[in-house]
Amino acid sequence: MDNNRPSWTSKYAFIITTIGSAVGLGNIWRFPYIMGQNGGAIFLAVYIILICTICFVPLINELYIGKLTKKECVGAYESIHPNLKYVGSLNPITGILISAFYFIVGGWIINYIIKSLTSCNIANYDEYFSLFIQSPIYPCVLTLVFLFICLFVTARGIKNGIESANKILMPLLAVILIFLVIVSLRLPNANLGLEYMFKPDITKLNRHMVLSALGQAFFTLSIGMGALLTYGSYIKEDKSFVKSVYTIIFSDTIFAILAGIMIFPAVFSFGMTPNSGAGLVFVTLPKIFSQIPYGNVVSCAFFILLFCAAVTSGISILEGPCATLIERFKMSRQKACVVLFAIISVFAVPATLSFGLLENCKIFDKSIFDFLDFLTSNVMLPLNTLFLCLISGWYLRIKGSAIINNRLMAFLFNIGLKYVVPAALICLMFLGLN
């Protein structure tokens, strides 16, 4: 075993960092808008059921394979069978492609923080947002700034970079979120938003929505691109991690629900619609902020919240490919980060320009940004998880009882790993491709 490999300095460091990976744009940006498009409370109910029954399986599995092999993704798969290294290399590739579009949204967040700080009055938010993302230079610069910030943390290593950043940013994120929830709940008619979130309308239940909830659950738990495998490989040999997994899932779900409680009462209070899609956070919310007392302060707090969430997830996305460069290509961490900056820019810059200058450049009828989002979320993340479940369940024949003390959970783990999760993932990919 490689004695120079880093490991977590404490259990708390592991938990907070993994929660940091899970709680990201997926919770605060994606979850509310997907819930808004899928009927509110009923989506939440399905989502919680899926999280409790099947999503813990691939999460434990990925961390366990990391802990077992003590290697970065490609090496981990290779140590199971030499030919699997090709399958394993899909993980860092997914990481690089996800970062290309994740960091673009990070750049947008920086822009909105600056706008809130400079107290700019914007007359038309729809127009402002579309003009901003279409401009050729500024969004690119901000994407690269956001990438640089995340790589800067990654370059400082596990203890001084990743752990320290999470130990500062995650509590800050929690405090800001609670502040914003209180602000939102005090708005007139806030109860309409709460009803929308917690009063399920069973007639809205459908297959498409169940699969969207599943896709969202996998995305928000950071399953399927080797981030967790790499984080799992830093767990010390003697440490059990299963109880921490429950804490991670619970916290991630609470953050998502709080994000909903922060957004929907405000949306209903101002008579706006919750189903405006990706623009919910960048168009609908700024409109609301402009109408409430101390709106600039609230807006600034909100975008700082989004920024913290995006950074802690962003560094986990980078850690997988970074560890691969360090361990397989024998690079120093700093050099690996410089190389990653170059590689990710090659994808991120055209994706940023795909809203304006490269608008007409289509891949399978989609803009570069949409294509990267589609390819990673609908194809590569489920595919990587499917491979890992099949490898663990059918090739390594891993048994739940070897990892989990609780008999019922161990039983659910066995069935989930071999049958339920692979079947669900195949459905998810079919839905995504149709």
Ligand code: PHE
């Ligand atoms: N879970 C993160 C979020 O919710 C995104 C992410 C996906 C991070 C995959 C790492 C790996 O924003």
